[in-house]
Amino acid sequence: MLAAVALVAAVGFGARAAHSGVVVDGTFDGVGAVIALVSLAVALVAARHGAQALRRQETNLQEVAARLAVAVLDETRTARQQLLGDHDRTVDVRFVLRPAPAHTAAGAGAGGRLGEVVDYYRDLRPRRLVVTGAPGAGKTVLALQLMLRLLSRRTPDDPVPVLLSLASWDPDDDLGEWIARRLRDTYRLPAASARELVRARLVLPVLDGLDEMDADSMPGYASRAGRAVRALNRYQDADGKAGLVLTCRTRTYTVLEGLRGVWAQDAARVEIRPVDAAGAGGFLRARVADPGRWQPVIDELERAPTARWPAACPPPGA
Structure with missing residues (x-):
């Protein structure tokens, strides 16, 4: 006017x-x-x-992001349920901070528990988190839990967390373009909308399985995993490193850290701790419908307090 x-x-x-x-x-x-x-x-x-x-x-981007968030929430709920054997409970695993040789994100606490992971992540500056652990420790479960909590608290300006398998990425390809293609192929977003969401950093890449990029469990500097980490360090936001979540087995990530600075910069690396016998026994008692059936297992855990239960693997037939 x-x-x-x-x-x-x-x-x-x-x-x-x-x-x-x-x-x-x-x-x-x-x-x-x-x-x-x-x-x-x-x-x-x-x-x-x-x-x-x-x-x-x-406004249009926010509307597209809101629709994407609904689709991702539905998919994430299904994926978590499948991992937990059609149950809604998991062991409340602990994780501890493993500072990188340098460039640990500001605000990283000493550790936390599965139920606290969203608050831990939101305190990071920049919001870059690397989740490591032994096979079966619960890395993917923790990543899914973080996604669900972020989606439940999401505001229109918050990025949408999207789970992406690193095994399908060629790190010589541009990361943003690869994410946009995955949005197009998986969620049927128009190509232009997918690219704009990524450019506006309205997508939080949750990158699962860095250790699955190479057949060798001890990847070298020029390996796919090594190139991937260096590409992630070039993934920028307006004022620094862009947010992301990365999962990897401890052994693979430790090997990469020893290779001339191949680690996720400005990120908090946390490691999932094994579940002790007391925690596993308590989880079984609270979880199973027929505790008597599992009493021999509980008794064995009590007799062998150093035993470990994989956090991501629920009791069969529970």
Whole structure:
């Protein structure tokens, strides 16, 4: 409205100037006055239209992100349920911080538990988390739990966490383009919308299975995993490293850390601790429908307090 008024006023003033004459530095320049004022009004109109277009684009991106969040939430619930054997409970595993040789994210605490992972993650600056652990320790379960909690608390400006298998990524390809293709192929997003979501950093990549990128459990500097970590370090936000979550077996990540600085920079690396016998026994008692059936297992755990139960593997037939 303001730009339109300015345009009308400019034309009216210009017409009067042309009729009555305008003296600029002693020289009549009515036409110049009209041109200058009309140009100003046109610039105001263009700026207003540009701002409106940016607002529409921002709104559209937020709407696309909201729809994506609904689809991801449904998929994540299903994936978690499958991992837990159609049950809604898991062992509340502990994790501890394993500081990298350098560049640990600010705000990283000493550790926490599965139920606290979303608060732990939200305290990080930048929000970059590496989850390590032994095979079956519960790395993927923890990543899914984090995704569910982030989605349940999500605001329109928050990125949508999306689980992506690193085994399908060629680290020589641009990470953002690969993420956009996965959004298009998995969630049927239009290619342009997928790219814009990634560019706006409205997608939080949850990258599962760095250790699955190579057949060798001790990958070298030029391995796919090594190249992937270096590519992740180049993944930028407006003011630094972009947020991400990465899972990897402890042994593989430790090997990579020893290779000339191949670790996720500005990230908090946490390691999932094994479940002790007391924790496993307590979980079984609370979880199973027929405790008597599992009493021999519980008794064995009590007799062997150093035994370990894989956190990600629920009791069969529980």
